[in-house]
Amino acid sequence: MNLVSLVMPFGVFVALLAAVGLYCLIVTRDMLRVILALEVITKAVTLLLIVGGLVSGHMALAQAFVITLIVIEVVVIVAAAGIVIAVYKHTGTLDIRRLRNLKG
Amino acid sequence: MTNNLMYFAILLPAVISLLAFATRKMGKVCAATALLGAVVNLVVAIKLFGQTAAVHVPWTSWGLDFTLRLYSFSGFIVLAAAGFALAITLYSLPFMAKREHSGLFYFQLLLSVAFANGAALADNLILLLFFWEGLLITLYGLIAIGRPGAWKSAMKALVLVGVSDVCMMFGIALAGHFAGTMQISKMHLVLTETGPTLAFLFLIIGATAKAGALPFHSWIPDAAEDAPLPFMALMPAAFEKLLGIYFLARITLDMFALTPGSWCSTLLMTLGAITILVAVMMALIQKDYKRLLAYHAISQVGYMILGIGTAVPAGIVGGLFHMINHALYKSGLFLSGGSVERQTGTTDLSKLGGLARQMPITFFCFFVTACSISGVPPFNGFISKELIYDGALERGGIFYAAALLGSFLTAASFLKLGHSAYFGKVSEANKNVKEAPWAMLVPMLTIAGFCILFGVYNQLPLHKLIQPVLGEHRLEGHDYAGWHFNIMLVVGTLVVLALALLNHFIGVKRSGSGIGAADHIHYAPGLHQAYDAAEKGWFDPYELGLTLARGVGRVTWGVDRFINWVSDGLAVGVTAMFSYLVRSFHTGSLPIYLWWAIAGVALVIILLVKVN
Numbered sequence: 129m130n131l132v133s134l135v136m137p138f139g140v141f142v143a144l145l146a147a148v149g150l151y152c153l154i155v156t157r158d159m160l161r162v163i164l165a166l167e168v169i170t171k172a173v174t175l176l177l178i179v180g181g182l183v184s185g186h187m188a189l190a191q192a193f194v195i196t197l198i199v200i201e202v203v204v205i206v207a208a209a210g211i212v213i214a215v216y217k218h219t220g221t222l223d224i225r226r227l228r229n230l231k232g
Numbered sequence: 233m234t235n236n237l238m239y240f241a242i243l244l245p246a247v248i249s250l251l252a253f254a255t256r257k258m259g260k261v262c263a264a265t266a267l268l269g270a271v272v273n274l275v276v277a278i279k280l281f282g283q284t285a286a287v288h289v290p291w292t293s294w295g296l297d298f299t300l301r302l303y304s305f306s307g308f309i310v311l312a313a314a315g316f317a318l319a320i321t322l323y324s325l326p327f328m329a330k331r332e333h334s335g336l337f338y339f340q341l342l343l344s345v346a347f348a349n350g351a352a353l354a355d356n357l358i359l360l361l362f363f364w365e366g367l368l369i370t371l372y373g374l375i376a377i378g379r380p381g382a383w384k385s386a387m388k389a390l391v392l393v394g395v396s397d398v399c400m401m402f403g404i405a406l407a408g409h410f411a412g413t414m415q416i417s418k419m420h421l422v423l424t425e426t427g428p429t430l431a432f433l434f435l436i437i438g439a440t441a442k443a444g445a446l447p448f449h450s451w452i453p454d455a456a457e458d459a460p461l462p463f464m465a466l467m468p469a470a471f472e473k474l475l476g477i478y479f480l481a482r483i484t485l486d487m488f489a490l491t492p493g494s495w496c497s498t499l500l501m502t503l504g505a506i507t508i509l510v511a512v513m514m515a516l517i518q519k520d521y522k523r524l525l526a527y528h529a530i531s532q533v534g535y536m537i538l539g540i541g542t543a544v545p546a547g548i549v550g551g552l553f554h555m556i557n558h559a560l561y562k563s564g565l566f567l568s569g570g571s572v573e574r575q576t577g578t579t580d581l582s583k584l585g586g587l588a589r590q591m592p593i594t595f596f597c598f599f600v601t602a603c604s605i606s607g608v609p610p611f612n613g614f615i616s617k618e619l620i621y622d623g624a625l626e627r628g629g630i631f632y633a634a635a636l637l638g639s640f641l642t643a644a645s646f647l648k649l650g651h652s653a654y655f656g657k658v659s660e661a662n663k664n665v666k667e668a669p670w671a672m673l674v675p676m677l678t679i680a681g682f683c684i685l686f687g688v689y690n691q692l693p694l695h696k697l698i699q700p701v702l703g704e705h706r707l708e709g710h711d712y713a714g715w716h717f718n719i720m721l722v723v724g725t726l727v728v729l730a731l732a733l734l735n736h737f738i739g740v741k742r743s744g745s746g747i748g749a750a751d752h753i754h755y756a757p758g759l760h761q762a763y764d765a766a767e768k769g770w771f772d773p774y775e776l777g778l779t780l781a782r783g784v785g786r787v788t789w790g791v792d793r794f795i796n797w798v799s800d801g802l803a804v805g806v807t808a809m810f811s812y813l814v815r816s817f818h819t820g821s822l823p824i825y826l827w828w829a830i831a832g833v834a835l836v837i838i839l840l841v842k843v844n
Contacts, residue, residue, distance in 0.1 A: 154827070
């Protein structure tokens with residue numbers, strides 16, 4: 129009972145978190161911040177999965193998804209961080225606007 | 233025995249032709265093989281002549297049986313073809329000796345003999361068609377081995393004769409359908425119904441076109457210039473006339489009962505009369521020995537068609553007699569032209585002259601055959617023309633008048649030809665010209681001899697060859713042999729010949745030379761323009777067909793280009809325009825894509841809310 133009453137505030141929090149992540153993604157030009165923004169959005173999605181499991185009553189299923197998501201998230205972050213390091217070594221800057229030499 | 237001989241008549245020349253093909257690189261061996269083939273063929277033909285036999289071998293169903301029939305008419309055609317084949321082979325020995333492709337020439341000559349024998353003996357329409365088309369192949373081949381570039385004329389002949397043969401094929405299908413059988417001797421169709429009449433008309437196109445009548449004639453003058461000359465004496469002058477008129481006679485006598493007074497008969501006579509006049513008018517203005525003869529080969533077919541078209545006994549006998557006479561004198565004329573070509577190197581009349589003294593025997597042969605074609609008594613052409621006049625007069629004065637006018641122009645053009653080639657001054661280049669070798673003179677003299685024999689003693693061909701074809705019941709008790717003609721017709725012919733001579737002298741006096749003897753007719757007001765148009769090929773069905781084909785080609789090319797433009801131009805253009813528009817959205821900037829995505833999600837949410 130208690131938990132169900134928490135669904136609404138949790139939902140609002142998830143929406144805010146996603147909005148913060150998106151905002152960060154739109155305005156930033158730093159590649160590290162892009163990674164951080166992705167991280168924030170992914171956290172919002174993780175929370176949303178938990179809320180969804182709570183609403184539908186399939187908490188075990190939600191748990192499995194959350195664990196899978198965390199694993200994928202780690203892989204994405206590692207790969208993205210690797211790319212960022214390589215780009216930095218190559219260009220000497222983290223500014224994403226400098227990565228335009230492949231534009232058609 | 234006779235049945236086997238019929239197979240031999242077809243197979244022996246074919247087999248020996250293959251031998252000739254195998255030895256084609258060995259000049260004299262090949263020529264000897266060809267001569268052997270022609271002799272063997274003549275022996276077989278003589279043995280066949282006068283006998284009656286039939287072979288019937290069921291082959292496939294649908295009326296296609298292997299049926300041969302030997303009777304007076306087919307035996308006569310086979311004999312005549314064999315005689316000409318031998319004469320022309322003998323003539324070719326010196327004529328073709330130093331030429332390229334002489335081996336191929338002998339090969340195709342013998343093959344033509346085999347096909348001609350087959351076509352004459354065949355009693356099944358489809359079998360006949362097989363041999364008939366075989367002759368078309370050798371026709372193409374024989375023209376194509378002429379001088380360089382002759383394949384154009386060969387192609388013209390192939391297309392024109394091929395088109396007429398397609399008509400004949402259609403006629404055969406119709407005739408077989410309406411008669412219920414493909415066997416010629418069992419067909420008895422009447423010309424009162426539409427279907428059989430249609431079949432008759434299509435068959436007539438095939439038969440007359442083979443013989444060289446208008447409008448499928450225009451390859452002959454071109455072939456005369458390009459093909460080796462013995463070919464002209466063999467095919468257009470002899471084989472094609474024999475077979476074309478043979479088939480025409482079988483159509484009108486056996487398959488269909490053509491009656492005097494029917495419109496089909498009138499149509500045939502009109503075709504004949506037009507062929508006579510148009511071709512002889514063209515012949516009159518020619519300035520080349522061979523081309524002039526070629527136009528006469530067309531014109532004389534008109535007499536045969538006119539004679540057979542009358543459907544009265546005198547006309548048919550005259551037409552058939554004219555067929556064999558024409559084969560004789562036209563071969564003789566072409567062979568004389570060949571002698572002149574071989575000895576002087578040219579057939580251009582403006583470069584010839586005075587050959588009568590240098591080549592007296594050739595001139596003698598030319599003289600006999602030219603008198604024969606002009607219808608001078610007592611040569612053979614006179615007899616057959618009188619019989620045709622007799623038949624034509626029975627059916628209408630206008631046809632008689634046309635035939636008589638044709639005679640006048642024929643005589644005029646041969647006076648011109650003889651005058652310019654054999655009289656007048658000898659040109660510088662021809663000072664040392666000698667008589668042709670004996671192997672060329674013997675066939676010419678033989679043919680000239682037959683021209684005289686068939687005229688003076690016309691009982692021989694008429695009793696032995698021509699009248700048995702019609703049979704007693706069709707002759708109605710008449711006997712056309714001998715010298716008892718309608719005195720009015722003879723007087724008419726003689727007056728016309730005298731007029732031609734007078735016309736010639738007027739022409740020579742006006743132009744001052746033999747070659748210009750017809751100039752006053754050529755450049756007469758009215759005729760002049762018609763001649764110019766004809767020389768440009770405006771009346772040539774092949775040229776007209778080519779023009780038409782080019783027009784159709786141009787239109788279809790346009791359609792093809794349009795479709796190509798739709799697929800390669802229009803579609804590509806529209807795609808390019810669209811992608812040019814869309815390209816401005818793709819900046820590569822993540823924030824802008826995100827804004828698009830947010831806007832899209834917002835739109836979906838709004839829509840979902842609205843729907844609910």
